[in-house]
Amino acid sequence: MSKMHMLEIIKQETVAPGYQRLTLAGEINALAGQFVQVRVSATYDPFLRRPISIHDAAEDRLVLLYRTAGRGTALLAAKKAGETLDLLGPLGNGFPLTDQKQVVVVAGGIGAAPLYYLLRTLKKAGKQVSFVYGARNKTELLLREEYRELAANYSEATDDGSAGSRALVTDLAAPIIAGLDAAVYACGPLPMLREVARLADCFDRSCFVSLEAQLACGVGACLGCVVPVKGSEKYRRVCVDGPVFAAGEVFFC
């Protein structure tokens, strides 16, 4: 199957101020944790495509959840139902499916985006999922009811206490990771990922994190998006060797 797609936009929704959910018609055979490279302008301005994680995928649709962080994503947010979107994908490796029955999934902010499809995949595979969801406030716990439905155990943390515990998401995740013989998956800000990886290491849990990077090609050719491999002088590419890495494999940066 070709990796170049022109998909029709079915729906463009603002799920919270500054956050969009984009639903596209069509199938690209994506796995949870993979991403697409979206061309936000028909011109070369902005120059590069925007990497957007796959929020959900099914036979007839592809869903992207993203933050409007700059000019590129603002152009994407301005696209309306009926327009077509030029994208490359699916790209990257995706989350490996664990053999373990118990799974802990930790999300921080917009890092939740690719974890929705992961939760759906894990549920379908019969896993017992504990989902820990953190954000600055209740508004930024995007689509919290939809996430809640997919998890056997759901807990949430906000910086201001407007929903769930007034705590760091890693404070909530710590006892769960400590107490469950589970595989751990995480996506979110770097300090959160570092702490999740540290906790998983302490309790000897297998742990996979999804990283973000400035990309150019997205297909492994330009070598622009690398992260350093631990215990070596080498680098690995976030776009094709990742974006999901075993937590002990690379430095997060």
Next chain:
Amino acid sequence: MLIPDLTVKIAGVSLANPVMPASGCFGYGEEYVPYFDLRRLGAVVVKGTTAEACAGNPPPRLAETTGGMLNAIGLQNPGAAAAREKIIALQQWSVPVIVNVSGHSAAQYRAVIELLDDLTVVAAYEINISCPNVKAGGMAFGTDPLVVAALVRELRGATKKPLIIKLSPNVTDVTVIARAAAEGGADALSLINTLLGMAIDVERRRPILANLTGGLSGPAIKPVALRMVWQVTEAVEIPVIGMGGIAGARDAIEFLMAGASAVAIGAANFTNPLVCPETVEGISAYLKENGFASVKEIVGLAKKK
């Protein structure tokens, strides 16, 4: 109307069309196999290859800029021995392969050539004396005419295959370097490599790139590249492969009209993986519409009064 003749000959190498990806923007070709048939290219120009494996620069290595991007990859590549396997794999496409040779010393450039010279799929070497992102070698070679001439002369003795010297734009007068390369025995020139640039993150109050500076590419640099191709093709007799900001057929035609015998497309591959084959088609369409029988008829056309 007949289909226009797109074939060109550069340094004795026959190409089915004048369009190739620029080194560093196309890996060793394998990443773009899912996107199009590589036989549609005039040639494949592979990533800058050094004698030993090179880890490259620490990240961040990229910054997007207005009309382009900065990169400071630092010549990450698997080394000539491992690259050899990837280059052999390109044989299946029956397209000439141009190997970009990089190094920190003349001996290192020579070592790369010696490791690859028996491969018939290698049609020519592009000698990278213009990488702005490594401390020793690279651009340090490409900015001194005496050093350029001496390096080309030495490598001339190392191979019978054509030598294409890739020039840096980061010089006061590019024609001085072009003449030095020609006098040293270069068969062709390719220009331009990236322009040295910088971007600062005002929140972090630091340069975005870990290397502080990087090479600017993309549409933003096209006018500079075009001007240099024009100047160099006036100054030397050997053919020039023009590159720098080409993002489609009209850009490519400008370079041909400025005097380039062929063109290479770099960063635009990232935005549009089909930019190379689309450019081939666009050149053909232009020639047809304007009654040219061959692409060779438009080479240097803008210089004719």
